[in-house]
Amino acid sequence: MTERAVLAYSGGLDTSVTIRWLVDQGFEVHAVVVDVGQQDDFAGLVERGMHAGATTVRVADAVDRFAAGYLTRAIVANALYEGAYPMVSGLARPCITEEVVRVARELGAGTVAHGCTGKGNDQVRFEVSFMVLAPDLRIVAPIRDANMAREKALALAAEWGIAVPAVSSTYSVDENLWGRTVECGPLEDPWVAPPEDAFARTAPPEARPSEPAEVVLAFERGVPVGIDGEPRSLPDIVRSLDVLGGAYGFGRVDMIENRRVGIKSRELYEVPGALSIIRAHRALEDLTLERDLAHHKPALEARWADLVYDGQWFGPLRAAIDAYIGSTQRDVTGEVRLRYEPGSCTVVGRRSDRSLYDLSLATYGGDDAFDHADAAGYLRLYGLPLKVWAARQGGSP
16 A cells, blocks of 8 residues: 655745655655745645645645734744744744644545755754654655755756746745745855845835834734724734835844754844734833733743744643743733834834823823832832941952
């Protein structure tokens, strides 16, 4: 009986070559394209996969599930890997894995496959997720295990008559609702400025509007729910801010990042919608979170981002941190006003019925309700330990 393999299929160079490789190894290949909001020609992907030799190529609509189950958690966690990257790929991979495993169970397949390289993070995300969700299934990774260089994959695609997008010969691109990632080609030299042809979602400097634009983003319990007073779905909000921020050239991230496999890599990201939302969410938390809670949460946010980046989505620590972060969002409800100008997005206003900002305490004007007499006694007690230390031990470390 022919062994069935279910492949996490993107339609790009590596996964298209993987289909043919698996077929040549005797597998009956079922490719799964998971729609997590990428801007792709899905009909073209299906045609390419079938031409490469797949028995079936199915497209699974997971946009709403991706937004509700993954992006909402990233937003309330203000999730940025190494303080910069909103983890476009890291959030999508466990969502894709869930669908691949579902199809494998439906078909009775004994093998799951991916097209990742040995240097990438995605092999970790896919395989660790497979190990948790379907530990009984065999995992195959032809591109990695054959140590197949990009040039070799391109040569095989040409030999087998597999048409791949022109950009595949220059860059490796991944995208979804949360943003777009680009690597390889000219970007491998960290001294070289990113060429404009590497960008697709953000406008070049000469095409950006000169007049600023403002939007008001509404949140309920930490999650965006509307723009300018109009209720909107999360996917619609992300897309709208992606288009607006992208028009102003906001959301470009060019970073040297530390991969899970131990190497540094130069990565380019276009994430105008994601960065806009996280920036607004942080501003609303500034207004609504109690001081100690606001100071403690960022440490767990950074740990959460590390876990997701490192493929630990289905691990117990991520779930436990989610429970903590979820408890902090009860009062993170209100509105944030964002202003877009060429290359930037700035928070210019925030308001909430749950705000902890008290004008009568904060003002320096005549309506000041703060009792200044309390400060002297507070400072005597606050500084007392250091005063005793200086008197008894000389005051120098």
